[in-house]
Each structure stands twice: as C-alpha cells, then as structure tokens.
Amino acid sequence: MTFIDTLNSLDIQTQVSHTLLSTKDKVQTLLRQKTYKIDDLPALLSIAAESELEPLAQKANKLTVQRFGKTMQLFVPMYLSNECYNTCTYCGFSYENKYPRKTLTDEEILKEGLILKEKGFQHLLILTGESPKVVGTDYIVNAIKILKPLFSSISIEVQPLSEHDYKRVIEAGADGLTIYQETYHRESYKKYHTFGKKKLFDQRLEAAERGARAGFYRINIGALLGLHDWRYEAIALANHLHYLTKHHWQCKFAVSFPRITDVIGGFKPSHIISDKALVQLIIAFRLIFPDIIITLSTREPQELRDQLIPMGITQMSAESDTAPGGYSDSGAEEQFDVSDHRSLKEIQDTLLKKGYEPVMKDWESVITSEHS
Numbered sequence: 001m002t003f004i005d006t007l008n009s010l011d012i013q014t015q016v017s018h019t020l021l022s023t024k025d026k027v028q029t030l031l032r033q034k035t036y037k038i039d040d041l042p043a044l045l046s047i048a049a050e051s052e053l054e055p056l057a058q059k060a061n062k063l064t065v066q067r068f069g070k071t072m073q074l075f076v077p078m079y080l081s082n083e084c085y086n087t088c089t090y091c092g093f094s095y096e097n098k099y100p101r102k103t104l105t106d107e108e109i110l111k112e113g114l115i116l117k118e119k120g121f122q123h124l125l126i127l128t129g130e131s132p133k134v135v136g137t138d139y140i141v142n143a144i145k146i147l148k149p150l151f152s153s154i155s156i157e158v159q160p161l162s163e164h165d166y167k168r169v170i171e172a173g174a175d176g177l178t179i180y181q182e183t184y185h186r187e188s189y190k191k192y193h194t195f196g197k198k199k200l201f202d203q204r205l206e207a208a209e210r211g212a213r214a215g216f217y218r219i220n221i222g223a224l225l226g227l228h229d230w231r232y233e234a235i236a237l238a239n240h241l242h243y244l245t246k247h248h249w250q251c252k253f254a255v256s257f258p259r260i261t262d263v264i265g266g267f268k269p270s271h272i273i274s275d276k277a278l279v280q281l282i283i284a285f286r287l288i289f290p291d292i293i294i295t296l297s298t299r300e301p302q303e304l305r306d307q308l309i310p311m312g313i314t315q316m317s318a319e320s321d322t323a324p325g326g327y328s329d330s331g332a333e334e335q336f337d338v339s340d341h342r343s344l345k346e347i348q349d350t351l352l353k354k355g356y357e358p359v360m361k362d363w364e365s366v367i368t369s370e371h372s
C-alpha cells in the first residue's frame with residue numbers, strides 16, 4: 001500500500017464542501033482547542049474561520065515558538081540547468097519554449113558554489129529541469145560531489161528518481177529532497193502536463209516515499225498553488241503529509257506553498273489564491289502539524305514574507321536566482337520571476353529586528369558511503 005491508494009480512497013471534494021459549510025460555532029470550538037487533528041482541516045480552512053484568523057495566528061505563533069524557538073533557517077537555491085523534456089504549461093523551462101538552453105559545466109557549478117558560500121550560505125538546494133539525458137542521476141551525483149565540500153547541507157529538486165538512484169544521490173552527499181506534486185487533482189494534472197514523463201501522476205506521487213525509503217534526512221512536499229482550488233490542494237497535501245509522517249517517522253518533513261508567479265509564455269493561473277487564503281493555509285498546517293518545517297520562497301514579495309514570519313514559517317530562501325548560472329550572470333533563461341530581491345544580509349537584518357535568529361546551519365550531513 002502506498003499513498004496512491006490513500007489518495008484514491010479520499011473524497012476530497014466532499015471535504016472541500018465542508019469547508020464552505022463550517023459554522024461560526026464550529027470555529028469557536030476550534031479556538032478553544034489545545035491540539036488539532038487532520039479532521040479539523042475543513043473547519044480551519046473554512047470561510048467562517050476567515051474572521052478568526054488573528055486568534056488562530058496567535059496560536060500558530062505560540063506553537064511555532066514552543067517547537068522551534070524564534071529561529072529562521074535560511075537557504076539558497078542553485079539552478080544547474082534549464083533543459084527540460086516536459087511540457088508543463090505554467091513553467092518557463094517548458095519544452096516548447098524555444099530559447100537556448102543552459103546546463104552548467106563542472107567549472108560553472110563550482111563558481112556558483114563559491115559565490116554562494118562567500119555570501120554565507122550553508123544550506124543549498126540544487127535544481128534542474130527534467131531531462132534524464134542531459135541532467136540524469138550521473139550529472140546530479142557529480143554536481144553534489146563538487147558542491148559538498150562547500151556546504152553543510154545539500155538538497156535536491158530534480159526529476160523523480162528511483163529508490164536506487166535516490167540512494168546514489170544520498171551517498172554522494174545530499175540529505176534533503178524536495179518534490180512537489182504540483183496539483184493533487186488528477187484531471188487538472190492531466191491538463192497542465194501535456195508532454196513528457198511528467199505526465200505520470202502516480203510515479204511523481206510516490207517519489208517522496210521512494211526518497212524516504214532511500215534514507216533522505218529531510219523531505220519537502222507541496223502543491224503549486226494556482227492550478228486548482230487551493231482548499232482541494234490543502235486537503236490532499238495534508239493527507240499526504242499525514243501519511244508520510246506515520247509511515248516514515250524517521251524523516252523530517254517540510255511543506256511549501258508556492259504560488260504561481262510570472263513566467264515566460266505569460267501563463268495565468270486559473271485558481272488565484274489570495275494573500276489572506278495563504279495566511280489561513282499556513283496557520284492551519286502549523287496547528288495540525290506542530291513539528292513540520294514550513295518553507296517560504298522568494299516567489300512571495302518582501303512585505304508579505306515579513307508578515308508571514310510569525311505565523312509558522314521556519315525556513316526561508318534568500319537571494320534566489322532561478323536561472324542556471326544566475327549568480328555569475330550567465331544570462332540564461334530563468335524558471336520564474338522572484339519577488340523578494342533582498343540580499344541575505346537585508347533578510348538577516350529584518351529577522352533580527354523582529355527578534356528572530358537567522359540560522360545558516362542547523363544540520364551537517366556526514367558522508368559514510370565508500371562510494372563517495
């Protein structure tokens with residue numbers, strides 16, 4: 001049994017209807033609760049709960065400070081390639097977008113790594129498009145080996161791999177896996193993924209479990225908000241997280257709520273999620289999952305990122321550039337526009353002013369394999 005069976009058995013649409021029907025009394029009961037279960041999600045995401053976001057946010061803040069202290073772990077993404085053999089209609093790297101593609105050489109990977117290390121980053125997320133021929137497991141393993149001496153933690157966000165290949169990546173020195181389902185709604189998934197291996201919904205959905213079995217220390221999942229109803233995505237994502245934490249208790253889990261931003265080709269999301277709804281979503285996940293890492297990316301603008309800090313966020317990206325070689329001005333095409341352009345130093349100063357400790361290193365992976 002895998003999460004595929006669970007997802008297939010869930011009646012998410014009915015739960016979405018419950019979010020619309022929850023009463024003010026139900027929300028008042030929520031406010032009196034000390035702990036929350038996944039069954040509380042429809043009420044936490046309800047329209048009735050919108051007017052009680054302030055007291056719910058205070059609860060979420062209290063819980064986050066209890067579990068994590070007033071700390072914020074900072075990381076930086078490094079794009080290695082914009083080659084992609086998939087068509088995802090919302091992405092700048094999509095196959096049918098015609099522009100010269102760029103994949104970093106060993107020297108370029110090292111150069112980018114040295115720039116980011118010099119800035120002070122210790123946690124690195126490396127990303128590629130999905131082109132098994134150009135940026136397959138061998139390429140990823142090689143990149144990790146180049147970068148590992150420079151960083152205390154390396155995570156990957158690449159095409160879904162087999163358990164065997166995830167083990168190779170871990171042996172090379174990676175400790176974290178990020179894999180977003182994009183949308184948990186099968187029909188929508190079909191609509192947005194029209195060409196390439198990414199069409200395989202189930203193969204992607206099982207990737208987090210393969211990664212957990214392979215031995216990743218930290219696994220980050222999420223949905224790309226804007227492709228389908230955000231409440232539907234939230235309920236599916238919460239169930240996915242719940243399943244993973246029950247079956248793979250040895251891993252640390254993280255969740256992200258990326259919203260679609262501007263990309264080449266001018267894709268416009270069909271299901272806009274408002275700032276207020278994003279706040280409600282983050283609060284709901286923090287209350288139900290007090291121990292998970294909640295990540296916020298530079299897709300969100302500076303003002304909103306700062307406002308979201310006390311609501312349950314524990315990890316943020318900084319100074320992101322979404323083009324391969326972007327930190328050394330390669331001029332390559334980027335995946336999407338980032339909105340928060342502050343430097344690492346500016347973000348650290350903001351956190352300190354708010355009473356938060358910016359954490360550059362909270363984990364150091366040790367390479368134990370003879371293969372490394």
Ligand code: SF4
Pocket residue numbers: 084085086087088091092093094095128129130198
């Ligand atoms: S979302 Fe990923 S798989 Fe899809 S086009 Fe972009 S890089 Fe390729």
